[in-house]
Amino acid sequence: MECEKEVGNATYIILISGVSKGLGRALALEFAKLGHIIVGCSRNQTQLDSLQAHLSTISSLNHVFLNLDVCSNEGVKEMAQTVLQKVGCPHIIVNNAGVINESMKMWKCCVKEFDNVIDTNIKGTANMLRHFIPLMISNNNQGIIVNMSSIYGRTPGPMVSAYCSSKWAIEGLTKSIAKEVPNGITIVALDPGIINTDMLASHIGPLASAYQTSQEWATKAASMILNISSADNGASLTVDDPGILPIIKG
Template sequence: MTTASFSASNTAAVAAAAAARTVLITGVSKGLGRALAVELSKRGHTVIGCSRAQEKLNSLQSELSSPDRHLLLNVDVRSDNSVKELARVVMEKKFVPDIIVNNAGTINKNNRIWEVPVEEFDTVIDTNVKGIANVLRHFIPLMLPKSRGIIVNMSSGWGRSGAALVAPYCASKWAVEGLSRAVAKEMPDGFAVVALSPGVINTEMLQSCFGNSASGYQTPDAWSLKAATMILNLTAADNGASLTV
């Protein structure tokens, strides 16, 4: 599949986006995940969010439109058992998602690969790659009976190129691209699995790489306006695509 920018020109897709959806967002407590959750709630959609930061989840709950409509839970996507429990609660409460946004991610501190501590390398891979696999393992079976669904795996421009000092992160995002394309081939008709690069956004992760110059890029809130529209407009025709907001 080729990398492409998304254009919301399909009338049927736009009409479908108007219907209320249930959207699972991992890594929802800050950055892109938080901004996307707030924007989707404003548009009348239901958010299932997870993060390891309980205090930030509590804060986010009060920011969402119609707070009681949403489900925010303390989950570590690196743990298969933790994600399995999330899936159990979601099924119990009949919150099965129409859309999944695998957003949880982390990056290593700027360093040459031979200077990256093994624990730091493992954290990047466990979060960015295994975390997505854990969500797919437990949530795809819940979505299959609906015969339709969208899965968005957050990638990066560095998952399609490379950069010095962030080799673990680049490796993880290249893995996300490959994983997304492979799983896309496994899904039945009616589903789409895509890898989505958000572009360059002023998040904590960018600040860790770029320092003060990160402030020259757009904010997560500004990004979420475009990203929400794009994600809601995805259809089965996008299966296997690598997209950029």
Template sequence: MTDCKRLSGRTVVVTGGASGIGEAAVQRLLEEGAQVVVGDINLAALRRLEAHIQGGSCAGRLAVVLCDVSQESDIIRLLRHTIEKFGHLDCMINNAGTGGAFEPLIETSVADWDRTQAVNLRSVFLGTKHAARIMMRQGEGGSIINVASIAAMSGGAGGAAYSASKAGVVSLTQTAAVQLGAHNIRVNTIVPGILVSPLTHRNVDPEGLKNLAAGTLPLPIAGESKHLAPAFAFFASDDSRFISGTTLVVDGGAGAMGLNLYSGQNPFGNAIVERARLAGVRHFDDGARVEEPGMTSPQQFPAVAADDSRPASREVPKVVLITGVSRGLGRAMCQEFARRGHIVVGCARDPAAVANLQAEFGDAHSFAVLDVVDDDKVQQWASQTLTHLGAPNLLLNNAAILGPTQQTWRCTDRELNEILNVNVRGTANIIRHFGPAMMKQKGSVIVNFSSGWGRDAAPRVAPYCASKWAIEGLTKAMSMEVPPHMCVVSLHPGIVQTDTLDVAFGEAAARYPSPEEWAKVAVPYLLNITPDHNGAQLSVPGMSEMR
């Protein structure tokens, strides 16, 4: 640990800072006195990092933000939070990246290519662009550090998409250094070599891989993330004030010896590939940290299992907010969205059910005890959620109650109020406090759960019918108010065997799909809703048939 405090008072943003190279950089920057804001897509890793740091001497100098660096709105939100938290920005480290697919060029899919460029190159463009704008307004200069790879320097150190994206980072850095120099903003690239990490050893004889790496490189040292950390501190400090547009290679001499890592002739490269084969992965990031002590599997870009019903193309992780998650459709949706790699935020009134959900799903997801009828509590929950996760990409207003099944005139005032409060007022409360933030985000979708009885009617459930007709009207009106890049729809989920159906249908309810069967169809259907559907009355396909 260094005693140097050359970064005291400086504010540094690190993307992908919750693990690996980024985490090592964050630790070093904090040690040198900096205030650090970490943006990362892995919520569990962010929480772990936050808990670790806040328990030490650096408490108060770290902030974490859930962030998909490929999305401009997320980068803007990350930097806005930085200014709100610490008042200024001195250094931007664009570190987040993805390894992409192992396949040869001729077998690389367009989806893998595009996703790799989005995470590795577009993110650096976005981070550089918006950080530079802030630094220019501040008028005090600054430092931007972009992370590339030795794959940018050689054709044998990575896949085609990855190598091209990292070469783009080097070129973008040089261009940015020229254009931003007049504003005293320096822009440099750090190029890591191949490191021994969970991504490369896959928990298969890590010490053996270290020995192999040390025996392969000119320097008899196995590279680790900690070896990169001093370079970040150097470029963030005034010690580098006359350096811009340069590329600093930190690789133990690998580049000097003409590293051709994945040629089939390099023992170190062969060992990495063999470990990946044994781990059963086809993308470099898959399963990277599952077995590392104290860590859970990253949620981004989950591998597609052989028995998985998902499409072959990978889903970009979304933040999905669901009300009424204690049982039935809500709980089944939580399970299916989480299985597909999305981040689930849920609420329910039952404390025991919420505690069970949090224990089952882990820290990558967030569940709260909440009655959607309580507007003050909804506002508090929304404030906390928006601060830590940002606006949901998909909001599912699912919470509802059926109420007693009886003739209309037998419904008491209290019973009517309770049904309307939960089903209509609760939906309005959630929209009131999450809707404005979602409107600022391109592609946001709000789904208000209706019912077949919201488009027709039946005897003995008049208050419920009234509440769901109200949902249809509320949805239609709101769809005329939102911006064109957003979508608000009503959804008839179909007829599903839930507690509500058991009350309404009795023994006949068993003839209909279970919530878990329903979710397998409904979740991909929900994920495919776009702004083009705005105002539509949708129904989950095939979910009204008896078995």
């Protein structure tokens, strides 16, 4: 980015999908504390209102939140124009919106649940890329895109085949697009590590409480994201101290 050498002083417009809870919310709060403008989307208006209220206590900037399902291509298209009109082109995009399937063997996972994971995690990310990359190109080829991956995007895991499939797809999608975007735009896949979130608890139950909190994680992740450079284009990155999952048997 043009302001790449001024990370400590520049104010960035940072777009986060799935912003209303978990890692998205934690990142929004951390970036806001650092003085950046947050743009976010989520399907849960109540949680968006809660985040907006929280941010108003720590930041006076004009943050923008939209009730949106990233699975809707038309919805994301409209959001891109709304964001452009209200605050301008995002400098950083974090494609964080994602869901996980209930822990079970693939052939026992119902079609609707499997499709929901694929639609949200892959197609939702694709919708964001489809409509925001052209804005970054128009903005003098500037921008950083972070596609949230997972340990399950690089290592196969039992009982979460839909989620695992979606995150392996994110890794491939990211590396392919890295070869397509013009110089100045950087796209990476980021394994956030293992964090105590509702999603993790749905997979490993009470064991989730042994891991770092989302806010502890966000302090490290925000700093890492702000320091991504063009040299990282196409990379598979991992936030420091990712943790180790317990052995899950099929």
